[in-house]
Amino acid sequence: xxxxxxxxxxxxxxxxxxxxxxxxxxxxxxxxxxxxxxxxxxxxxxxxxxxxxxxxxxxxxxxxxxxxxxxxxxxxxxxxxxxxxxxxxxxxxxxxxxxxxxxxxxxxxxxxxxxxxxxxxxxxxxxxxxxxxxxxxxxxxxxxxxxxxxxxxxxxxxxxxxxxxxxxxxxxxxxxxxxxxxxxxxxxxxxxxxxxxxxxxxxxxxxxxxxxxxxxxxxxxxxxxxxxxxxxxxxxxxxxxxxxxxxxxxxxxxxxxxxxxxxxxxxxxxxxxxxxxxxxxxxxxxxxxxxxxxxx
Numbered sequence: 672x673x674x675x676x677x678x679x680x681x682x683x684x685x686x687x688x689x690x691x692x693x694x695x696x697x698x699x700x701x702x703x704x705x706x707x708x709x710x711x712x713x714x715x716x717x718x719x720x721x722x723x724x725x726x727x728x729x730x731x732x733x734x735x736x737x738x739x740x741x742x743x744x745x746x747x748x749x750x751x752x753x754x755x756x757x758x759x760x761x762x763x764x765x766x767x768x769x770x771x772x773x774x775x776x777x778x779x780x781x782x783x784x785x786x787x788x789x790x791x792x793x794x795x796x797x798x799x800x801x802x803x804x805x806x807x808x809x810x811x812x813x814x815x816x817x818x819x820x821x822x823x824x825x826x827x828x829x830x831x832x833x834x835x836x837x838x839x840x841x842x843x844x845x846x847x848x849x850x851x852x853x854x855x856x857x858x859x860x861x862x863x864x865x866x867x868x869x870x871x872x873x874x875x876x877x878x879x880x881x882x883x884x885x886x887x888x889x890x891x892x893x894x895x896x897x898x899x900x901x902x903x904x905x906x907x908x909x910x911x912x913x914x915x916x917x918x919x920x921x922x923x924x925x926x927x928x929x930x931x932x933x934x935x936x937x938x939x940x941x942x943x944x945x946x947x948x949x950x951x952x953x954x955x956x957x958x959x960x961x962x963x964x965x966x967x
Contacts, residue, residue, distance in 0.1 A: 677704055677705040677709070678764065678765045678766055679701075679704060679705070680764050687918065688744060688918070691927075691930055691931075691934075692740070692741075692744070692746075692930065693740075693930050693933045693934065694937075695733060695736075695737045696737045696740045696741055696930075698726070698737075699722070699734060699737040699738060699741060700741055700746055700747070700758075702722060702725060702726070703715060703722075703747065703756060703758050704758050704761065709758065709761070710780035710783070711767060711773060711776040711777040711779075711780045712757075712761075712762065712777055712780035712781045712783075712784060712793055713757055713758040713759070713760075713761025713762055713765070713793070714755055714756065714757050714758075714780065714784055714789060714793075715755075715756060715758075716754055716755065716756075717749055717750065717751060717753075717754045717755050717756040718754060719731035719732075719734040719735050719738075722734045738756070739926075740923075740926055740930065743921075743922045743923045743926055744921075744922070745759060745826050745827065746758070746759060746760075747759060748788065748789055748792050748826055748829065750785075750786035750788055750789055752786070753785040753786045753789075755784065755785060755786050755789055757789045757792060757793065759792060759796065759826055760796070762777065762793065762796050762797060762800065763796060763799075763800055768797075768800060768804075768807055768809040769807060769808075769809070771808055771809060771811070771812050774809045774812045774814070774815055775812060775814055777815075778812075778814040778815055778817065778818060779814075781793055781794075781817075781818055782817075788824075788829045790821070791821075791822060791823055791824040791829055792823070792824060792825070792826050792829055793818070793823075794818050794819075794821040794822065794823035794824075795823030795824055795825055795826075796823075797815070797818045797819065797823075798818075798819060798823050801819060827874065827922070874920040874921050874922045875920060875921070875924075876911075876912070876919055876920060877908060877911040877912060877919075877921070877924055878924065881908055881924060881928075882904070883900055883901075883904060884925075887900075887925065887928070887929075888900065890929065891932060894929075894932075894933070894936070895932045895933060895935065895936035896936075897935075897936055897939035897940065897944045898932050898935045898936050898939060900932070903931070903932070903935060907928060907931055911927075
């Protein structure tokens with residue numbers, strides 16, 4: 672049974688992590704959750720080129736970059752090796768678990784998922800929902816028992832699989848395996864690197880020595896030219912130091928900083944801020960003897 676509509680909760684706009692996302696990342700999430708081929712398990716095909724073609728002016732590289740950000744924040748799980756992507760919280764929010772007939776469709780869609788990683792995340796989400804809402808009639812459906820008995824893993828423990836084959840042009844300034852916490856794996860990881868990867872998957876608080884690197888400045892000069900980086904560095908660090916609990920833990924602090932700078936750029940454009948060194952369009956008035964009444 673094909674889906675003919677998408678359930679989108681409006682309370683997502685009260686979620687800080689969602690509102691912290693730039694416009695492009697929010698757009699990709701909306702595209703995925705309303706995708707015509709999204710299954711009842713919350714999985715659809717992962718073809719960046721096809722996804723880009725659904726919006727004018729968007730490139731496949733931009734889709735991959737936005738997906739990297741969404742995956743690092745736990746909104747989606749991408750499996751390039753099987754061309755699949757999961758909208759992680761789909762089963763939780765879609766309401767299908769309250770409709771026993773759709774539960775069967777969900778279990779069939781789960782069985783059709785090729786990615787073992789994605790299956791583990793789905794199982795974990797279903798098991799969490801069972802613990803949260805044990806009285807749902809869905810748990811009486813025979814087929815769902817397979818998922819409840821399956822091995823589940825939180826998204827942060829299965830890692831991020833946007834491999835190097837898809838990574839030549841992620842978000843500007845993003846470098847795969849650069850140690851900034853996206854949890855990208857290689858096939859040659861050692862036991863030591865596995866421990867480091869495991870820590871990276873769990874995320875961390877903002878480092879005490881967080882600073883703006885040359886690569887970050889180069890990215891900013893191209894992408895957010897109206898933003899005063901030094902002005903906003905300390906407020907950025909102070910804000911995240913004060914965020915309690917899991918909300919203050921991120922997998923990719925450079926990516927989080929870039930997202931914040933993008934928002935600052937949007938505000939600067941809205942407020943008519945000029946780039947450093949740009950000519951003041953009103954400066955000629957100060958250099959001429961134009962009467963004050965003509966300047967208004």
